[in-house]
Amino acid sequence: MKLQGFCVTVLSALIIPSTANADVVTDSTANLRLRNYYFDSDYRNTSTPGQPVSHQREWAQGAILDIRSGYTDTPLALGVDLTGMTALRLDSAPDRSGTGLLKRTDEGRAESGYSKGFATAKLRWSKTELRVGGHSSMVPVLITPPVRLFSPVFRGSELTSREWNDWTLTAAHFDRIMGRDDDRFEKMKMASPFGRFAKAAESEKFDYAGVDYTHANAVKLSYYTGRLDDIYQQHYLGALLTQALPVGQLVHDIRYYDSKDSGQSLAGKVDSRYLGLMSNWRAGGHTLGVGYYEVSGATGMPGISGTVLSVHSEGAMVSDMVNRDEQNWQFNYQYDFAASGIPGLTARFRYLRGNNILVPATGDQRGHESERFVQLGYVVQSGPLAGLGFMARNASYHSTFSRDINQTRFNIEYGIKLW
Numbered sequence: 153m154k155l156q157g158f159c160v161t162v163l164s165a166l167i168i169p170s171t172a173n174a175d176v177v178t179d180s181t182a183n184l185r186l187r188n189y190y191f192d193s194d195y196r197n198t199s200t201p202g203q204p205v206s207h208q209r210e211w212a213q214g215a216i217l218d219i220r221s222g223y224t225d226t227p228l229a230l231g232v233d234l235t236g237m238t239a240l241r242l243d244s245a246p247d248r249s250g251t252g253l254l255k256r257t258d259e260g261r262a263e264s265g266y267s268k269g270f271a272t273a274k275l276r277w278s279k280t281e282l283r284v285g286g287h288s289s290m291v292p293v294l295i296t297p298p299v300r301l302f303s304p305v306f307r308g309s310e311l312t313s314r315e316w317n318d319w320t321l322t323a324a325h326f327d328r329i330m331g332r333d334d335d336r337f338e339k340m341k342m343a344s345p346f347g348r349f350a351k352a353a354e355s356e357k358f359d360y361a362g363v364d365y366t367h368a369n370a371v372k373l374s375y376y377t378g379r380l381d382d383i384y385q386q387h388y389l390g391a392l393l394t395q396a397l398p399v400g401q402l403v404h405d406i407r408y409y410d411s412k413d414s415g416q417s418l419a420g421k422v423d424s425r426y427l428g429l430m431s432n433w434r435a436g437g438h439t440l441g442v443g444y445y446e447v448s449g450a451t452g453m454p455g456i457s458g459t460v461l462s463v464h465s466e467g468a469m470v471s472d473m474v475n476r477d478e479q480n481w482q483f484n485y486q487y488d489f490a491a492s493g494i495p496g497l498t499a500r501f502r503y504l505r506g507n508n509i510l511v512p513a514t515g516d517q518r519g520h521e522s523e524r525f526v527q528l529g530y531v532v533q534s535g536p537l538a539g540l541g542f543m544a545r546n547a548s549y550h551s552t553f554s555r556d557i558n559q560t561r562f563n564i565e566y567g568i569k570l571w
Contacts, residue, residue, distance in 0.1 A: 176231060179222025182570035187214040189301050189563045191251040196556035205250070210262060211243040212253040214301035229276040235286065236269035237302050252300045252333050268335035270305055280313040286330075291322060292388045292407070292462035293360050293378030304458040305330040306358075307337050322376075323361040331458050341457040342383055342419040345472060346511040346554060348452045353419035357381035358456065362388075370394045382415035384422040384454040388462070400435025407445075407463065411454050423450040426474065428464045432484070437491025441484040452476045452511075465504055468523050469547035470557050473506050477518070480506040500527040511553050519552035541565045 193208040217236040223229035241254055244262035254262040270286030286305045288296045296304040308326035328337035340358055344351040362376030372392040379385045391406040406429050413422035428445025443464050447453060453474040455461050465473035465480060473480055482504040489497035502525040509519045524547065531541040542564055549557040 175222040175225050177222065180220060180571070182217070182219045184568040184570055185216045185218070186566045186568070187216065187301055187563060188212075188565075189214065189253055190561065191253055191300070192560045193251065194558040196558070205247065207248045208251045209243075209248045210241075210251045210253045212301055213240045213242055214238065216302070223274075223276055227277070231274045231276070233272045233274065233285075234269070235272075236267070238265065238267040239301050240265045254301075255333050255335060266335050268302075268330065270307075270330070279315050280311070282309065282311050284309045287324070287326070289324070289326075289459075291360060291362055291376055292374060292390060293362070293376045293386055294358070294456065295460045295462060295466070296458075297460050300332045302332045304332050305337075308358075318366050320364040320366075321361075322363075324359065326358045327356050329456065329458060340380065342380070343455045343457040343459075344419070345452075346475065347513055348475070348511070349419040349422065349454065353383055355381045355383050355418070379414060380454075380456060383413065383417070383419045384411055385414040386411045386454065390462070397433075397435075400433055400438075403432045403434065405430040405432070405443075405464070409453065409461070409463070411449075419454070421451060422454050424453045424474075424476075425449050426453055426463060428480075430464045430482075430484075437488040439484070439486040439488075442482070443484070444479075444481045446480075447474050447476060447478045449476070452478070467502075467525075468504055469525060469545065469559050469561070470523055470549035471521055471551070471554075473504060473521065473523075475506070475521075476510040477508050478506045479508045480504060496531040496533045498527075498529045501525070502527075509553065514553045521549070521551040521554070523550075524548045537566075539567050 190211045191209065195206050215238050219234040221231040221233065223231045239254060241262050241264050244254060246259070246261045249256055249260055249262045255266045256262055272283050272285035272287065275282045286307060287310055288303045288305060290296070296306070306326040307328040308324060310324040311322070313321045329340045330337050339354040339356055342349050342351065342353040358378065358380050360376060360378035362374065365373045370393070374388070374390040376388040377386065387410045389408045393404045395402045407426070409424070409426040411422055411424040413419070425448045426445060428443065430441060430443035432439055432441035445464050453461060453463070460466055460472065461474070463474055464482065482502065484502045486498065486500040503522070505520070505522040507520045509521065511519070525545070527543070527545045529541065529543040532538055543562070545561045547559045549559070
């Protein structure tokens with residue numbers, strides 16, 4: 153049965169009046185999130201075929217309507233979630249479009265606005281839930297980051313089970329992706345930064361399965377495996393260890409990936425291992441962290457275009473920093489001003505540096521890259537505008553195999569609970 157037909161079947165069952173369906177409405181929620189986003193990337197040095205523009209700058213307003221039903225009062229509980237999104241262009245031009253905020257025409261011009269949406273049917277038995285329809289995934293082998301107006305959305309099914317204390321089992325099958333700046337579901341494409349893989353490679357099947365174990369909030373162990381059909385297979389192991397100290401606590405974050413090409417190897421050879429450690433000391437409002445990781449093998453790390461992997465460079469604004477042979481260290485400092493009597497105000501500084509890098513464009517010549525990242529945020533704590541959030545971020549990226557980039561992002565968010 154097609155996914156659309158399945159969702160319609162579930163929705164039809166829910167709207168038939170009955171006592172069993174009463175909780176579907178009474179337990180439902182609806183929230184509207186308004187997001188204003190300004191994005192500015194200033195490309196330095198000489199243009200390249202992969203980066204021909206000197207500037208990408210756009211400003212847009214987005215709205216996300218999220219309606220979540222309750223469940224029927226039946227042994228196999230049914231429900232449905234609906235999500236609608238709309239974006240309006242506030243400022244753009246053909247020679248500086250392509251920021252990922254707005255949908256573009258074939259000529260490269262940002263559209264004045266566009267809308268999209270999806271439905272997700274849900275079935276729950278005990279502590280196990282099956283969701284069929286649209287998904288925003290947040291597992292180590294597939295993360296759909298909310299780094300523009302909208303997150304990418306996958307079409308398919310996802311099963312999550314929490315039948316056993318401390319254990320979470322997850323499995324999913326997806327066949328299409330809707331990009332963050334698109335309104336249609338399309339085949340999934342291989343990401344290929346700096347010509348890492350065959351960019352045209354695409355697939356109609358991504359499957360993943362995983363298990364998480366958490367003990368007393370002090371230990372979390374994870375294993376996940378994911379496969380993009382005929383392109384790559386990936387395994388992930390992770391451990392999050394929290395240690396109490398006389399002052400504050402120390403959190404160690406260990407992550408390992410093993411990636412190989414699979415099936416017809418449509419993107420070419422994939423051969424990559426990743427091993428990294430990030431340690432953060434937290435005390436009062438302070439978080440101080442240092443980390444190191446290495447990428448080994450014959451290629452950089454693979455991934456689906458529009459998504460990210462749960463590596464220690466996650467959150468870097470410009471580069472994913474998982475190129476072939478990359479040896480990367482980073483420093484991170486965050487402060488929550490609530491500790492100083494200013495709740496809602498936060499600040500962060502981060503520096504990442506990768507060395508010993510090989511990319512296809514430079515042959516055997518090894519290079520390096522670095523990113524300096526600064527972030528300041530504030531969320532109104534009380535009054536009629538409680539929850540209104542402001543975020544300013546700036547990154548300066550330097551590289552021996554790519555153009556230097558200065559990037560600035562401003563966004564304002566406000567959530568409205570409708571019921």
